[in-house]
Amino acid sequence: MMRITELAHAILRxxxxxxxxxxxxxxxxxxxxLFLAEAVGQTxxxxxxxxxxxxxxxxxxxxxxxxxxxxxxxxHEHMAxxxxxxxxxxxxxxxxxxxxxxxxxxxxxTRTATTIGALTQALDLIRPGGxxxxxxxxGHPGGPAEAAAVxxxxxxxxxxxxxxxxxxxxxxxxxxxLLIIERIA
Ligand SMILES: C[S@@+](CC[C@H](N)C(=O)[O-])C[C@H]1O[C@@H](n2cnc3c(N)ncnc32)[C@H](O)[C@@H]1O
Numbered sequence: 318m319m320r321i322t323e324l325a326h327a328i329l330r331x332x333x334x335x336x337x338x339x340x341x342x343x344x345x346x347x348x349x350x351l352f353l354a355e356a357v358g359q360t361x362x363x364x365x366x367x368x369x370x371x372x373x374x375x376x377x378x379x380x381x382x383x384x385x386x387x388x389x390x391x392x393h394e395h396m397a398x399x400x401x402x403x404x405x406x407x408x409x410x411x412x413x414x415x416x417x418x419x420x421x422x423x424x425x426x427t428r429t430a431t432t433i434g435a436l437t438q439a440l441d442l443i444r445p446g447g448x449x450x451x452x453x454x455x456g457h458p459g460g461p462a463e464a465a466a467v468x469x470x471x472x473x474x475x476x477x478x479x480x481x482x483x484x485x486x487x488x489x490x491x492x493x494x495l496l497i498i499e500r501i502a
Contacts, residue, residue, distance in 0.1 A: 321493040322414065324483065325450040326352050328497060329410050332448055336360040337409035340400070340442070342393040342435055343367060343427060346419070347376030349412045354383045357409070361385050364400055366393040369425050372418050393435035397442065409447050411439040415463060416454040429463040436470060440478065443500045451496040467496060477502045 319327065326349075333339070333356040341350040344365040353363045363380075365388045367373050373390055380386045389399045393413070397405075413436070415427045439449050453464040471480035479501055484494040 321452050321495045322348065324495055325349070325412060325452060329412070329448060329450060330356060332446070333357060333409055338362045338404060338407050339364070339409055340396065340411040340439070341365040342396065342411055342413045342439070343415065344376040344388065345372050345414060347379035349414060350376050350386060351379050351383075353410065353412065354380055354386050357385060359383070359385050362387065364389065364404075366391060366396060366399070368392050369418060369421065369423070371421055371423075392431055394431040394438075396435055397438040400442065405442055407444050408439075408442045409444060411443060411447075411449045413449070413451040415452060415467075416457045416460060424457070426457040426459060427463065428459060429466045432463055433466055433470060436467065440474075440498070440500070445500050445502050447500050449498040451498075453494045453496060464494065471496055471498060474498065
């Protein structure tokens with residue numbers, strides 16, 4: 318069965334083209350950053366955020382030699398301030414993979430307030446036809462509350478956005494979920 322992270326790639330892949338600008342809001346080991354960098358090519362741009370040195374080191378190693386990637390050693394809640402001013406309304410995709418870095422020495426998890434702050438900024442940064450994906454987990458402390466807050470945000474979106482949720486049936490419990498938001502106009 319396809320993992321939730323693979324599902325996010327499968328959904329985004331046909332929507333991305335060379336030259337697009339994207340954000341990986343939680344770079345972790347850099348799998349999503351690399352996926353985005355390959356999708357947009359050297360004429361595109363990928364901006365990555367993580368608060369953990371271990372994650373940034375792993376991502377740096379994974380995307381070595383790809384000048385389209387810029388990493389910010391700071392929280393995604395500062396996304397709008399860190400990106401170039403012309404990123405607003407221009408991003409083709411913003412990916413969030415919430416929770417903790419698998420295998421990390423320190424369990425630094427994403428948190429509800431900063432996640433919602435970053436998501437709110439991302440809504441403004443994506444272009445019409447652009448997508449936000451959020452991989453939601455409830456296994457880490459604060460995870461269920463964070464997932465519920467993200468779901469509530471998605472449920473309250475204005476009509477210029479469309480939200481959908483996919484959960485992995487038969488997955489290990491607690492099952493991860495993928496939230497996809499598309500900007501319609
Ligand atoms: C599930 S991991 C991401 C996995 C990653 N997408 C991959 O492909 O390997 C979650 C990451 O979020 C990071 N994180 C926690 N709080 C954050 C914040 N406020 N802003 C950005 N990243 C954060 C953690 O350090 C961790 O690396």
